[in-house]
Every structure is written in C-alpha cells, then in structure tokens.
Amino acid sequence: MQTDPQGSASFSAESYFATQPAPASLDNDRQRVRAFVRRQSEQGNKVVLVTSGGTTVPLERNMVRFLDNFSAGTRGATSAEYFLKAGYAVIFMHRQFSLQPFSRHYSHSTNPFLDFLEIEHKPAPNESLSTTPEITVTPEKREDLLSVLTAYKKVHRDGTMLTLSFVTVNDYLWLLRGVSEELSEMGRDAMYYLAAAVSDFFLPRQKMSEHKIQSGKGSLHIEMDQVPKILKPMVDEWTREGFIVSFKLETDPQLLLPKCRQALERYGHQVVIGNDLNRRKFEVVFVSRIAPKKDPAHPAATNIDDDTFTESWLRLSEKDTHTREIEEDIVNELVRRHRTWMNNGR
Ligand code: PMT
Numbered sequence: 001m002q003t004d005p006q007g008s009a010s011f012s013a014e015s016y017f018a019t020q021p022a023p024a025s026l027d028n029d030r031q032r033v034r035a036f037v038r039r040q041s042e043q044g045n046k047v048v049l050v051t052s053g054g055t056t057v058p059l060e061r062n063m064v065r066f067l068d069n070f071s072a073g074t075r076g077a078t079s080a081e082y083f084l085k086a087g088y089a090v091i092f093m094h095r096q097f098s099l100q101p102f103s104r105h106y107s108h109s110t111n112p113f114l115d116f117l118e119i120e121h122k123p124a125p126n127e128s129l130s131t132t133p134e135i136t137v138t139p140e141k142r143e144d145l146l147s148v149l150t151a152y153k154k155v156h157r158d159g160t161m162l163t164l165s166f167v168t169v170n171d172y173l174w175l176l177r178g179v180s181e182e183l184s185e186m187g188r189d190a191m192y193y194l195a196a197a198v199s200d201f202f203l204p205r206q207k208m209s210e211h212k213i214q215s216g217k218g219s220l221h222i223e224m225d226q227v228p229k230i231l232k233p234m235v236d237e238w239t240r241e242g243f244i245v246s247f248k249l250e251t252d253p254q255l256l257l258p259k260c261r262q263a264l265e266r267y268g269h270q271v272v273i274g275n276d277l278n279r280r281k282f283e284v285v286f287v288s289r290i291a292p293k294k295d296p297a298h299p300a301a302t303n304i305d306d307d308t309f310t311e312s313w314l315r316l317s318e319k320d321t322h323t324r325e326i327e328e329d330i331v332n333e334l335v336r337r338h339r340t341w342m343n344n345g346r
Helices: 013-019 026-042 074-085 139-158 169-189 231-238 253-267 326-345
Strands: 047-052 056-058 066-068 089-095 117-120 134-137 161-166 190-194 243-250 271-276 283-290 298-302 308-315
Touching: 013 169, 013 231, 026 047, 026 089, 026 161, 026 169, 047 074, 047 169, 074 089, 074 139, 074 190, 074 326, 089 169, 134 139, 161 169, 169 190, 169 231, 169 326, 190 326, 231 243, 231 253, 243 253, 243 326, 253 271, 253 283, 253 308, 271 326, 283 326, 308 326
Parallel strands: 047 089, 047 190, 089 161, 190 243, 243 271
Antiparallel strands: 056 066, 117 134, 271 283, 283 308
C-alpha cells in the first residue's frame, strides 16, 4: 500500500486482496464458473464475461449507509442478449437487482408486466360464468412477449447463461478476479466485456465504523482510499490471452478520446469503448491500438513512438433510436474483432 503526498492511501491489487476480506460466496461462485466453463468448452462454445450495473461502497460494517455508482445495468443486460444471439455462452455478473437479460423488457418501472395481463371470465358448460378465470396477454403485447420468451426459454434449455451477482465494490473485485482466473482456461476463446460502473474510492474494512455512524456530531468527514486499477493485473496476470473490452464513461466530450487512449496505453488490452453519459444510448466510440510498427534496422524491436490508435464511431440515426438498440451493433462489431483476434493467434 502506498501513501500519496496528501496522505490518502492507494492500494495495489496485491495489497488490496491481502487485506480486504473475500465474500462468503466466492468459493461456491468459482466452482459454478469452473463447471460452466468446462461444459461450454466441451460444446465448443466461446464464452463472454459481461459485467453490469454499479458497485456500492459501504460506510459501516453493519451497513446502513453506502455510496452508489450510477448504472441501471441496461448496457450489460442488453449486450448479454445479443451475445447469446450471436452464439456465445454468457457469464452475466451483475449488481444484485439491476436489469437482467430478457426480464429487462418488463422492468417494473417502465413496462410492468401486470399491465398487459388480462383476466378473462370464460363461460363454462352449465354456468353463465366460470369460477376460475383465465389469465391472458393483451393482444398487442403478444408478439413481443413471444419473441422474448422464446429466446429466454432457449437459453435455459441450452444452459448457455450463468448469472452471478455482486453488491459492493469488494464483492465485485474478488468475483472479477475469481471468474477471470477460471475463464482464462479458455484462452483466446474468452471475451471480457467490462460494462459495470466500478467505484473509484472505497473505505477499507480496517477504517470502517463497526456500527451505524451517529449524526449527532454535525457534518461527516470521510477520507476514502483509491480502489486499485484492476485492469492491469487482469491483463497481465488473471487472464491468459483473453480478448478484453473495457468501457470509459465521461461527461465532458473533450475528455472522452484522450481517456480511452490513456486506458489502452496503461493497461495494454484490446478495446476501449468510450461513451458520453447523455449520448450513450445512440453513440459510442471504439478505440484500439494499431500494432506498433517494426523498425527496419531492428526487426525484432517495436518502436513505441510509432504507436497509434484507431477510432471508429458507432451511431444510431434519429429514426433508429426508437426501433433499434446500439448494443446490437456493439456486439456485432466485437464478435467480428474477436474472430480476427482468435484467427491471428492460431
Ligand atoms: O448500465 P447503464 O445505465 O446502461 O450505463 C452503462 C454505463 C454507462 C455504466 C457503461 O456503458 C460504462 O461506461 N461502464 C463503465 C463505467 C466506468 O466505471 O467507467 P470508469 O471510467 O470508472 O472505468 C473505466 C474502466 O476501468 C471500466 O471498464 C472498469 O472495468 C475499469 N476499472 C474501473 C475501476 C477500477 N478500480 N479498476 C478498473 O480497472
């Protein structure tokens, strides 16, 4: 653990895992992932890990209060559906109670399913009204429901989705490491799609108040430590040759591309997808690295100064935003790039 000039601590991933407790469900989750990966591997399926939703930072050990990160889980849940459609098996690692593939279409707040169920009283023989009415689906909702239900049932029948959940940033970090290590068995057949919104600051267990923080002392001052940047060990240690896609969320458009490039430089993974908070549903940018050029005088060496980035924007037209989801285009593009990546390695 290091201390910066202001006195706040920044953990390396190693010191983080050495000092912060693993969640009780970790071993069981790892076993489930191991069995899932083995089964998908035997069936010749590629597997993508999709992380989704925001992490929390508890302020007390007996938690009453916590800080939360923005994310409904739309990006992750929607993308998971398109990956399944593209033939991938999916490990869906999401914030408890955030949106999930398939059921997201009937979210309790935007499209409550009770609203399109109807009670029908059918006349029974020798009776003017049946005593046990039937439940039916409103005719105009049937087509959509049938298509969602068919895809959902298929995934269940085929066993191609494994769902895991987290709440705190600590749960997330331990689980991400565990799942990545298990999934790395698949080498280049695995993709990691990190759409979760991860807290940047946290309170180490050792600094947390045991009981509910009392309000009688006036204003509350909390100094948080920095969450270790886990993409670096993920790329260098936890995953073997996997295809890693991270997201970058910004609110200042001027910062988006520089931050995406910076992430690629720092962590050395395959793709960063940049999105602006207010435009993310219809516009994203893919940033990746062009392979460094060889110096003709030293063919074995790569010239880092020649390193450049490619940027390609995906946009939905005004008309399409009402009928299509940008995640379909994101996933199609990633499937194409992953295929190229796998072929290049073999
Ligand atoms: O769910 P929605 O409402 O649809 O919203 C989707 C989204 C906007 C949350 C999603 O598209 C998105 O941008 N997710 C990433 C948001 C985020 O946490 O960005 P960041 O800049 O804090 O992190 C960038 C990357 O670094 C992330 O891929 C993360 O995996 C990684 N990271 C983050 C923290 C940390 N300690 N270590 C990391 O490696």
